[in-house]
Amino acid sequence: MTTDQDTPLGDPSGQSAGQEQVVISVDAMGGDRGPEAVVAGCARTVSENAHISLLIHGDEAILKPLIARQPALAGRCTLVHADGVVTMDDKPSHVMRHGKATSMWSAISALKSGTAQAVVSCGNTGALMAVSMLQLRRMKGVNRPAIACLWPSRGPHGFSTMLDVGADIKAEAEDLLAYAIMGATYFRNGFGDALPRVGLLNVGTEDHKGRAEIKAAHELIAANQDFGRYTYVGFVEGSDIPSARVDVIVTDGFTGNIALKTGEGTARLVGDMLRESFKSSFLAMLGAGLASGALKRLSARIDPRRVNGGVFLGLNGTVVKSHGSADAMGVAAAIALAAKLAQSGYHGRMAERLVIAAKAAQDAAQDASPASAHPTTPQTPPGAAQNGETE
């Protein structure tokens, strides 16, 4: 948390976006491909980003030779030994009680102590969230932290973001409001979009559809749009996630996780079918050969490794969950994302908005019957004037 300005990621005009040094703490023992892929990703990161240095956490006996094999890492990383490993099958509650000696715990501790500015892990998502919550604590006003993912879309920035995609299996109306605020702040800082469009995922776009908590959230998110600096477009459906209609899709972690994985599975199926088609005849093979440049560009555009990294929002610190099956390129993308976020300093402004929104939601709930007729308008955030924010 270096600043509370909403600076677009990668915007060279921001005070934090130059080549200021940043230290990222990497849990090297998680992930389906083992430490080798993570260390290769680390090497890729430092060779592409002169301002990033790394703390690499895990078993010294395994990591030392892997690091030695990567000349790019020489002088750019510190190995932090940890005996234990969190496996994909470990229950989060078990890791919280008995996981102090693991590489995951060690990686998060470095962020807590201030040695590093962000954490990246490819490990067990549930455990990573549990240990992060335990060590970093939730931001004030946040009951349920969320995981945000990026999604290729037809929107102006080529991506939408969706949250929660799996931190929790349920969300109340006030959690969904917090997701709207956190998602909008994340998107604004990620893409330099002053006024992201927020939509609430539902089974239809008519006002009368959906579950009770979603209808309540519909009112709350609409009432807070000025102050939260987003435009609320109302309910959106699954087909809208990759559309040009919306930038930030708000939903509970159960629905979001299933939507995310369904989208990934469908894209993979279509891709596989396409490859099969191209092998079906000589003409098709010839055609695919001629179009190979275009096909490679398409493949790169929807390559999930490019947008690898679920960002944990609502914690006092930046934690990025890299996909369990990420290769070196995917790990490098997740580390670069963590560095950008840590340097953008979006945390301060987000924290301020969340506290005010939580109070507004509470007032709306107490303001029993006319809640839907007269949505509660929160006070102007005190920080707005002090910071001379003009957007």
Place this chain on the structure above:
Amino acid sequence: MTTDQDTPLGDPSGQSAGQEQVVISVDAMGGDRGPEAVVAGCARTVSENAHISLLIHGDEAILKPLIARQPALAGRCTLVHADGVVTMDDKPSHVMRHGKATSMWSAISALKSGTAQAVVSCGNTGALMAVSMLQLRRMKGVNRPAIACLWPSRGPHGFSTMLDVGADIKAEAEDLLAYAIMGATYFRNGFGDALPRVGLLNVGTEDHKGRAEIKAAHELIAANQDFGRYTYVGFVEGSDIPSARVDVIVTDGFTGNIALKTGEGTARLVGDMLRESFKSSFLAMLGAGLASGALKRLSARIDPRRVNGGVFLGLNGTVVKSHGSADAMGVAAAIALAAKLAQSGYHGRMAERLVIAAKAAQDAAQDASPASAHPTTPQTPPGAAQNGETE
């Protein structure tokens, strides 16, 4: 309901699968493309299927000239006049109270009275379900009827089925058990698969994950697999929906609807990006031209019109909801599906299993504490021995 055998759809050895005549009741006034597309779909159906004749419901002044323009329909359909139209914005509760004069109501009445063997509508899904429930009533043992859709997959039959995709916004454990039984019966009859593989949609495949009702359903569905004639593969994730791992995906209507639309939206996005890529250079255009045969076959394989039709399960009668934006080809596919289902006579066997499963679920719920340790095993269905079923 002509028989209670589980006869595969389209299997010529079944008693019902010959060219026995069938009458399908079509609501011609729903749908985004208006009655013209529906009537064109009707014409396409009867010219391709000598054994299907139709009742076409709607405004005579509009439909008469449209029907006259389709020579194929001469002598193959009866026009049933109805003044009213259910619009896409009408609330289901409103249509239930005031919708008696609509084409939708009229179409369902023909099924109720026995004049037709199945109903097809492109109209408002919520209203169609509400009026169907009101007129046809739920099967015994079914608390929440469901809508089942087909999904292109890597499985042995090229499709999986998912339910519920939008009949209700929630489902308890016993509803999810009913969906497993109904989905397995539908899939068995649709694809001649003796033992469909059922999976329960969740955010992870580990036993400890998910919401309470899903954990309870996990036990119930596992305990009923022999009797329900399916194999339970346990929890599946969004990415498994189009996979070779599972044939029937069970979930609540909120999650299922969002997964379905997310999958459709993603497939459309990838398709659009592919088309754009092919236009990006001269070589790419040339390649696409050479591969056009293969690309057309791929496009046909994932064309949502081919598998158009959400089937309402758990009602005393076959109702097929065609996609609102279906064209003539889509409408024809939905009518053909309705005819196949009506003639397969899967309803009887499904009804029997549902009653027994409902009792088993009730017993499991009463059998308080050891429910998860000792899943309730239902009795052998009485029909099994009587019918000399060998599968």
